Amino acid sequence: MESPRRVVLLAGPSGSGKSYIAQQTGLPVLCLDDFYKNGNDPTLPRRNGQIDWESPGSWDAATAVEVITRLVRHGRAEVPVYAINEDRRVANRLFELADSPLFVAEGIFAAEIVEECRRRGLLAGAYALRRPRGATFLRRLARDLAEQRKGPGVLLRRGLTLLRTEPAVLRRQTGLGAEAARGRDVLRQVAGLLAAGHPHAR
Numbered sequence: 001m002e003s004p005r006r007v008v009l010l011a012g013p014s015g016s017g018k019s020y021i022a023q024q025t026g027l028p029v030l031c032l033d034d035f036y037k038n039g040n041d042p043t044l045p046r047r048n049g050q051i052d053w054e055s056p057g058s059w060d061a062a063t064a065v066e067v068i069t070r071l072v073r074h075g076r077a078e079v080p081v082y083a084i085n086e087d088r089r090v091a092n093r094l095f096e097l098a099d100s101p102l103f104v105a106e107g108i109f110a111a112e113i114v115e116e117c118r119r120r121g122l123l124a125g126a127y128a129l130r131r132p133r134g135a136t137f138l139r140r141l142a143r144d145l146a147e148q149r150k151g152p153g154v155l156l157r158r159g160l161t162l163l164r165t166e167p168a169v170l171r172r173q174t175g176l177g178a179e180a181a182r183g184r185d186v187l188r189q190v191a192g193l194l195a196a197g198h199p200h201a202r
Helices: 018-024 061-074 110-119 133-146 152-175 183-195
Strands: 006-011 029-031 076-083 088-096 102-106 123-129 179-181
Touching: 006 018, 006 061, 006 110, 006 183, 018 029, 018 102, 018 183, 029 061, 061 076, 061 102, 061 110, 102 183, 110 123, 110 152, 123 152, 123 183, 152 179, 179 183
Parallel strands: 006 102, 006 123, 029 102, 123 179
Antiparallel strands: 076 088
């Protein structure tokens, strides 16, 4: 019997408001940042001798897809809890959808799994948030400083790098199958999916 549940994937550059928009949908939200690899993982990509956390290779796509598959099929799954300031998974928790027919999986690498989720029949929609780059830069820096993710100097340098590379990030995400959209457009699309009985993504 086919499951009535589906996932909405929400990608976008770091600091573009993915978590906020996901929460605004009123749906259960799976944070895909919890699927980063541990800092001692030998498969982590490196650039200039440092771990490249902006590379999709720093993220465990296979486990993320398996968890999404279990959520769609069974409505519940164990998911990791990742501490970014420690570069490692620190716990696991039970994530349940209750009666919700849709849930949002959000993260900078969400677009990396669009095709596989579509192939498995899990996908209701996939979006890449876009907003003015300057606003994203300021929002990201304020968030990272407040959460003490890294030292201020590291965060500022990272923010300036991401500011320059943001257009390329969006091009990659849309090329992988996510639809570029403003936050209000994502909310409207999700409302439409709910009203229509969340048909499969086209």
